[in-house]
Amino acid sequence: MSEPQSNAPLARTPLHGLHVELGAKMVPFAGYDMPVQYPTGILAEHNHTRSGAGLFDVSHMGQVRLDGAEAARALESISTADLQSLAVGRQRYDLFTNDQGGILDDLMVTNAGDHLFVVVNAACKVQDVAHMRRNIGQRCRITELADRALLALQGPGAAAVMARLAPASKEMVFMTGRALDVAGHACFVTRSGYTGEDGFEISVPASGAQALARRLLAEPEVKPVGLGARDSLRLEAGLCLYGHDIDTSTTPVEADLVWAIGKSRRPGGTSKGGFPGAAVIFEQLAKGPKRKRVGVKPEGRAPAREHTELTDSSGRRIGEITSGGFGPTAGGPIAMGYVEAAYAKVGTPVQAVVRGKPQPAHVAPLVFVKTRYYRG
Amino acid sequence: MASVKFTQEHEWIRVEGTTGVVGITNYAQEQLGDVVYVELPDIGRKVMKGQQAAVVESVKAASEIYAPVSGEVTEVNGALADSPGGVNQDAQGNGWFFKIKISSPTELEGLMDEAGYAAFVEGLK
Numbered sequence: 451m452s453e454p455q456s457n458a459p460l461a462r463t464p465l466h467g468l469h470v471e472l473g474a475k476m477v478p479f480a481g482y483d484m485p486v487q488y489p490t491g492i493l494a495e496h497n498h499t500r501s502g503a504g505l506f507d508v509s510h511m512g513q514v515r516l517d518g519a520e521a522a523r524a525l526e527s528i529s530t531a532d533l534q535s536l537a538v539g540r541q542r543y544d545l546f547t548n549d550q551g552g553i554l555d556d557l558m559v560t561n562a563g564d565h566l567f568v569v570v571n572a573a574c575k576v577q578d579v580a581h582m583r584r585n586i587g588q589r590c591r592i593t594e595l596a597d598r599a600l601l602a603l604q605g606p607g608a609a610a611v612m613a614r615l616a617p618a619s620k621e622m623v624f625m626t627g628r629a630l631d632v633a634g635h636a637c638f639v640t641r642s643g644y645t646g647e648d649g650f651e652i653s654v655p656a657s658g659a660q661a662l663a664r665r666l667l668a669e670p671e672v673k674p675v676g677l678g679a680r681d682s683l684r685l686e687a688g689l690c691l692y693g694h695d696i697d698t699s700t701t702p703v704e705a706d707l708v709w710a711i712g713k714s715r716r717p718g719g720t721s722k723g724g725f726p727g728a729a730v731i732f733e734q735l736a737k738g739p740k741r742k743r744v745g746v747k748p749e750g751r752a753p754a755r756e757h758t759e760l761t762d763s764s765g766r767r768i769g770e771i772t773s774g775g776f777g778p779t780a781g782g783p784i785a786m787g788y789v790e791a792a793y794a795k796v797g798t799p800v801q802a803v804v805r806g807k808p809q810p811a812h813v814a815p816l817v818f819v820k821t822r823y824y825r826g
Numbered sequence: 827m828a829s830v831k832f833t834q835e836h837e838w839i840r841v842e843g844t845t846g847v848v849g850i851t852n853y854a855q856e857q858l859g860d861v862v863y864v865e866l867p868d869i870g871r872k873v874m875k876g877q878q879a880a881v882v883e884s885v886k887a888a889s890e891i892y893a894p895v896s897g898e899v900t901e902v903n904g905a906l907a908d909s910p911g912g913v914n915q916d917a918q919g920n921g922w923f924f925k926i927k928i929s930s931p932t933e934l935e936g937l938m939d940e941a942g943y944a945a946f947v948e949g950l951k
Contacts, residue, residue, distance in 0.1 A: 776862040
């Protein structure tokens with residue numbers, strides 16, 4: 451979870467004081483002083499999110515709104531998703547790419563009716579906003595919503611909590627979003643998240659964030675969950691962490707994220723390409739990538755962590771783990787990483803070299819714990 | 827009479843005659859959080875003071891455990907393989923890692939006693 455550190459003072463989210471009051475262990479993350487865990491610990495927080503409802507402060511992430519009739523078309527010119535066809539109230543996963551087909555960031559885009567609501571990664575938000583201003587700033591109005599916090603309420607108990615505080619949330623399904631009054635706060639809510647569970651992300655004015663968080667924590671299902679469990683939850687769900695599993699050196703094809711390229715924008719589509727690096731990406735699609743992101747299941751008990759080397763049975767290097775650790779719900783070590791394409795088939799035996807010792811492992815589906823998104 | 831000594835790397839060693847029982851301190855397990863895996867040394871392995879002898883992994887990260895003194899590993903706590911959480915439950919008792927036949931008892935003199943370690947930890951807070 452550690453990120454490159456600088457000497458700049460750490461920023462604080464509007465919930466910082468609440469985290470400290472709750473006894474969180476605070477760590478630097480993407481330039482923010484963030485809760486990695488609360489006194490109950492990562493395992494308990496992870497398990498609670500899978501059984502009840504976990505409340506996460508993700509206010510460090512970048513929230514941006516794009517206004518103007520051209521906004522969807524403009525954003526399409528620098529990203530892969532089909533946004534012009536995105537209906538009002540629908541949300542999509544999207545990728546900013548560079549001219550080499552590498553991934554600059556992954557993002558979520560919601561059609562909020564009169565604007566697009568965009569959420570980008572904390573560590574990338576400064577360059578993402580600059581990238582948007584430079585490339586599409588003439589075609590739409592770009593506003594960074596620095597005065598809003600972002601809360602994630604995740605887990606099988608989330609829907610019941612939201613039904614009490616925002617009854618209209620019952621009408622929402624996975625990957626939709628709308629403006630919603632939540633316990634008296636004017637929020638923008640999406641039914642999505644980063645845990646593999648049903649849940650919501652709630653954009654709330656910073657001035658009301660702490661009050662809303664306390665209101666949510668007062669519900670019997672809800673407990674605070676830190677970044678530590680957020681990482682183990684997303685890993686079990688097979689979701690990428692930018693800067694680790696995807697970056698400018700990986701393409702959507704290598705990362706097994708071709709689904710994030712809109713159907714109409716793929717070869718044979720009605721508006722093929724039109725995003726940076728499309729030619730490189732389409733060539734990889736046609737020829738097959740040299741390497742591919744896969745799930746890796748160590749067969750023993752030793753976790754295989756980020757940068758663990760993967761080899762074939764003869765000891766030849768075939769790839770590397772990009773995220774790995776212990777999956778509390780999976781009940782053992784789990785990982786994802788990149789392997790040469792010939793080794794990418796599920797079930798292929800590989801070796802994970804942990805502290806110099808090759809440990810048996812095999813290629814596995816990326817999703818280690820069945821996701822439970824609410825699709826209505 | 828057994829005495830317990832501590833290192834600045836948060837290991838403890840309980841000296842019973844010529845044998846030392848080694849583990850990590852309660853402070854260390856609190857800092858690590860939930861322990862999910864422990865890698866123990868092979869019996870018969872000779873370790874030097876300060877050399878890596880074991881690994882403890884929490885959900886977050888892996889941490890090395892160093893030999894507090896030089897010697898030969900004579901026994902390991904196999905129970906930790908099936909229930910690594912024992913380190914969290916009783917770090918300075920049943921959660922011990924390995925036993926070592928101490929080769930240079932004078933090395934113990936450089937370690938902290940309980941009061942010294944408590945003061946050391948206080949200084950870290």
